[in-house]
Amino acid sequence: MNPISLAVHGKGIRKAIQRGFSIVGRYGFAPNKMERALTQYTDILSRFDCRATFPIISLAVQRHPELIKKYYDQGIEFAIHGFRHLDHSELSYEEQREHLALSLQIFEQANIEPRGFRGPYLRWNAETLTVxxxxxxxxxxxxxxxxxxxGEYDNPDYQHVLQFYGSRSATNYPSLPxxxxxxxxxxxxxxxxEALVERLILPPGKMNEMWLDILHRTHRLGELFTIGLHPERISFCKDALEAVLAESGKLQPAVWVARLDEIAAWWWERTRAKIEIDMVSxxxxxxxxxxxxxxTVLARGVEVDAPTVPWTGSYQQVEATEFTIRAPRHPFVGLSPSASPDLVDFLRQQGYIIEFSSxxxxxxxxxxQPQFVARHKRFxxxxxxxxxxPLVRLSRWPNGARSxxxxTGDIDALTLWDYVLRMFGK
Ligand SMILES: [Zn+2]
Incomplete structure (x- = not known):
């Protein structure tokens, strides 16, 4: 889908229909084709014993509740992708509240519990988060x-769409919840x-290479790789998806492959873990x-009175959650009482053990630092x-996974008819 065309040019009905049908033609959309795409997608996922998250517009759930429920019962997570496929950064608080209430109602009627949201065109505003x-x-x-x-495949069209998405650079910001x-x-x-198929002219195999590159970088950094692969493009992109899933199964320490709701729940709960430190001597x-x-607790440069196994670098994974360590200095992160609350919060979310001290x-x-902003995080x-x-900390991910x-794959419509209705804003 071309977000800019839809958002900026998708005004006249005639134009919308023309554009709609041209896109339909391009992807060969037709009733049942989407279902076939979803089956092909979920077949690949089950071969790798992996589950995925499909953000879906609520109208598609309303029109095809049984179909969606079938995949939901197989372990696919469905998140809300707007009541309709609209740019939420252009919607007021009241409009977003109304749309979300309708979405929640539709999901409930379909017996599907949504846990999260992804804005159409990856766009949002402060009211989105409040709602x-x-x-x-x-x-x-x-x-x-x-x-x-x-590298050399970058082009102005891609840069333009990144601006439209309000995208940030992973060079400056960590890819973390x-x-x-x-x-x-x-x-x-x-x-x-979408970027790889629509915006960039790539030779065969290049897409695999780029996604594998991101997988390796996130693994090295201990971060999150959220793949976006719209079900309607599964035939074009299945090799790249399979390459990433196969490689993620080989990397050590492990890559935790999970749905977005599982990742969000883990982050929420692990951030709230209770840690008690008592000085014995x-x-x-x-x-x-x-x-x-x-x-999982990770430790380096300290003596631990519990079994440990090598993790990565000089870290050991401690096979216990209660143990005693010996270290010449406090192997935790010391913070001045005047350190920025945002810094404290960020360190906690990473699993660092914090002590306030002068x-x-x-x-x-x-x-x-009394000042801490997002741009300081990577550094x-x-x-x-x-x-x-010497440092003792919690592993960012469960069971000692490294990254x-x-x-994920957004579903904007399930059938040709939904698609046409979407072009009319229905
Ligand atoms: Zn979408």
Whole structure:
């Protein structure tokens, strides 16, 4: 789908129909074709024992509840992709509330519980987030993050669409969930299928290479790769999807492949894990961690009185959540009492164990920034992970996984008829 064409030019009905049919022609859309695409998609997923998230417009759920329920019962997550396929950054608070209430009603009638949202065209505004939170959704996955993997294949058309999406660069911002008040924000990774198929002229095999590149980078950094692959493009992109899923199964420490609702729930619960540190003596600390199932402690440069297995770098994975360690200095992150609350929050969300203290010498890592903004995050993570000082922390992902991968695909319409109605704004 060409978001700019739809948003900017999709005004006249005649034009909309023409454009609609031209796109229909291009993808060979027809009734049942989408169902075939969904079956092909889910067959690939089950071969890799993987489940996915499909954000879907609510009108498509209303028109085809049984079909959607069939995939839902197979373990596919359906998130809300708008009541209709509209640019939410252009909608008021009241409009978004009304649309979301209608969506929730439709999902409920279909016996499907939605946990999250992705804005059509990856666009949103502050009211979007307020409304999602007020309506009790767990996550939003509308903010895109662009990985610099294109090299010579980059072009102005792609850059233009990135601007339209309000995309941020993964070079400057970590690709990680972020718990903002009660809403988990999950980044969407670009280039997605649309960018690779529609905007960039790539030789065969290049798409696999680019997605594998993002997979390896997120694995190295311990971050999240959210693949966007619209079901209608599964035939074009299945090789790339299979390549990523096959490779993710080989990487060590593991890649956690999960749906967006599972990732959001994990992030929410792990951030709230209770950690107690008791000083037994000058250089002995008793650590006790109470977190969700899968909570894992990582340690480096310290002696642990519990079994450990090598993780990555100089980290060991501790096979216990209650144990004693010996270390010459506090192997946690020391923070000045005047450190920015945003810094404290960010470190906690990463699984670092924090102690407030004015004694900076007692810590290998000590921060006192009174100001902390999103652009500082990558640098801070590199500072902590790039050095080898003694540290005990929680693993960001469950069961000691090193990074996370989520397969997602937006469904804008299920049949040709839905598609035409969507062009009329129905
Ligand atoms: Zn869409």
């Amino acid at each position: 999602l939170e007020e309506c009790g959704l767990l996550y939003d996955s509308s903010q895109s993050l662009t990985w610099d993997v294109l 972020n718990l903002e008040d009660k809403l988990v924000r999950l980044p969407y990774s670009l280039p997605d299928d 000058e250089d002995e600390f008793h650590v006790s961690v109470l977190g969700p199932e899968g909570t 004694d900076r010498k007692a810590y290998a890592y000590y921060f006192d 801070l993570l590199a500072q902590i992970e790039g050095a080898n000082f 996370a991968l989520s397969i």
